[in-house]
Amino acid sequence: MSQQAALGRPPTPLVALAAVAATLLVVPLLTLVVDTPWGSFFSLLGSEAVLDALRITALTSLLTVVGCLVLGTPLAWLLARVDFPGRSLLRAAVTVPLVLPPVVAGVALVTALGRNGVVGGPLHDAFGVTLPYTTTAVVIAHTFVSMPFYVLSVEGALRSSGERYDVVAATLGATRWETLRRVTLPLAMPGILAGSALAWARSLGEFGATITFAGNYPGTTQTMPSLIYTTLQGDPEVARTLSMILLVASVAILAALRNRWLTTP
Amino acid sequence: MADDTVTGLHATVAVPGRLDAAVTAEPGAVVAVIGPNGAGKTTLLRAVAGLVEMQGEITVDGESWTTPRRLVRERRLGYVFQDQSLFPHLSALGNVAFGLRARRTPRREAEAAAHGWLERFGIDDLADRRPGELSGGQAQRVAIARALAPDPALLLLDEPFAGLDVGVATSLRLELARHLRDFAGVTLLVTHDALDALTLADQVLVLDGGTVAQAGTPREVAARPRTDHVARLVGLNVIRDGDTYRSFSPRAVTVSLNRPEGSARHQWAGPVVSAVPHGDAVRLLVAADPDLLADVTPAAAAELGLAPGQQVWLSVKETAVEAYAVS
Structure with missing residues (x-):
């Protein structure tokens, strides 16, 4: 008799509630797969609106990941390695977008970077640059909501690899920059990859902040989620097809995370 | 300004509440630092390396490391940490070449030199292994080779045989004695083992409660211990x-x-x-x-x-x- 069996049967109420939870999570996904009009799947995939949305989603989500790598890595390093006044305050501020409703993030971005915004106004007056309702605005909105995932993941990795190896590198004559390049970042690579995947996943699904700050213009700011939202009202079949595409992308990310991150101790 | 007539290590180190000690050593000398736990042995090494705030003065081969204060990376030192701290993502070769690369030696040259060091420690066949694939004795050899490779003026060894099997420690001790004979700089060797002090060192510095309880040749210190700790180490009553x-x-x-x-x-x-x-x-x-x-x-x-x-x-x-x- 196995050790588990020797402990007795699992309590029935527990099993029943767990079954409800599993059903709630699995059934909608299954119905989406079943209801997807597979016959017209590839012809729909070829339509201009879908291709535009796919292109914009791919482009903006990749740029978001690049933005996180270039800007988020230094921020994570600073939070993990440098003692400065207000560090814990900054860390708290960085995590706020994690829990902020995306629509609120969009409104906040408008107040800052909108045409009459605190930063956007002077930007428009001085350089004639208008951010809202551009593809750039999509990337900014996505970076705003994705960066916290990336920064927290990388900061965690930097903390767990510890300052110990930075000290060793210094005793061997390495500058801080060299140490970062040759020791700190390679050791934090699992966190960087996991953070990138999380940021990418967050960006793929971004809807609220994007539609508020960047709008929903086909060819410039209409991403996959925005297109799904639009088509759902007139052509639910198309919406289901598009949703299927995003589901596949999400599952692919999850699989990548499992290999890269979840199984890495 | 470097003063060529003053060579070796001249240090007075004060870390408030933890250490107040002075140590002087000629080039090529090996100073064993012994004392009970908490006596300030590791603090002394860390202070000399620039890793803890200290008062006092450190001069190595006529160059002051303290006025103005030099950053850790600007001190010509090799530090072998108690837990080795080999870079886990680099091979044995990459670890040993690291200090040379950091001091602007071209990759090819640095790797050739690193191979030479691994050869001298008899582990060049392990050059491509990661630290996780090395035994304790092998990892310690890599750590010592890594510290020696950039030709430091000062070598700091923090309990290099701690945690090794007795047999491994014994053969590594003999090997280290040979390398220390060839080493032109000053070595500070923190140890718990009287044997290390007696076989490897020219000078012994006994720390107790953050101060120097005794300093002298290994023979003097072993024959006339002034602290219970050393008396126990050498098996004498005092x-x-x-x-x-x-x-x-x-x-x-x-x-x-x-x-x-x-x-x-x-x-x-x-x-x-x-x-x-x-x-x-x-x-x-x-x-x-x-x-x-x-x-x-x-x-x-x-x-x-x-x-x-x-x-x-x-x-x-x-x-x-x-x-x-x-x-």
Whole structure:
């Protein structure tokens, strides 16, 4: 008799509630797969609106990941390695977008970077640059909501690899920059990859902040989620097809995370 | 400005509340730093390396490391940490080449030199292995090679044999002795082991409670220990009597159950704390204020019933005692 069996049967109420939870999570996904009009799947995939949305989603989500790598890595390093006044305050501020409703993030971005915004106004007056309702605005909105995932993941990795190896590198004559390049970042690579995947996943699904700050213009700011939202009202079949595409992308990310991150101790 | 006439290490190091010590050593010298846990041994190394705030002055080969304060990376030192701290993402070769690469040696040259160092430690066949694939002794060799490769002026070794099997430690000790003979700079070697101090060092610095309790050649320190800790390390009893130390071997101690009569001038009483085999004798630790060691034959131990808790009298003849002044 196995050790588990020797402990007795699992309590029935527990099993029943767990079954409800599993059903709630699995059934909608299954119905989406079943209801997807597979016959017209590839012809729909070829339509201009879908291709535009796919292109914009791919482009903006990749740029978001690049933005996180270039800007988020230094921020994570600073939070993990440098003692400065207000560090814990900054860390708290960085995590706020994690829990902020995306629509609120969009409104906040408008107040800052909108045409009459605190930063956007002077930007428009001085350089004639208008951010809202551009593809750039999509990337900014996505970076705003994705960066916290990336920064927290990388900061965690930097903390767990510890300052110990930075000290060793210094005793061997390495500058801080060299140490970062040759020791700190390679050791934090699992966190960087996991953070990138999380940021990418967050960006793929971004809807609220994007539609508020960047709008929903086909060819410039209409991403996959925005297109799904639009088509759902007139052509639910198309919406289901598009949703299927995003589901596949999400599952692919999850699989990548499992290999890269979840199984890495 | 570097002053070429002043060579070696000249250091006075004060870390408030933890350490107040001075150490001077000629180029090529090996200074063993010994003392009980918390005596400030590792603090001394970290202060010299620039890893802890300190007051005082450190001069290495005529160059001041303290006025103005040099960053860690600007000090020509090699540091072998207690846990080795090999970079886990680099091969043995990458670890040893790291310091050379950091000091702007081209990759090809640095790797050739690193191969040379691994060769000297007899582990060049392991050059491509990651630290996780090395045994403790191999990893320690890589760590020492890594510290020596950039040709430091000062080598800091923090308990290089801690955590190794006895056999591995013994062969590595012999190897290290050979490398230290070839090393032109000063070595500070923190150790818990009297054998390290006696076999590897030219000078011994005994730290106790953050201050220098004794400094001298290994022979002097071993023959005339001034601290209980060193006395235990070298297996001697040492007692302080006014301004005189008296040391004597555990073999010279007579153990009896009753107060001894006769000529023995030095007598103590106390309970046996432990009785363990020591060579072909049984070594007793007796809580006699101070704690004293006494060696008896196994036969005598059995006859007297010497088990922990047994009250015994210890005595030693004046002729077996070496006396020396405190200062």
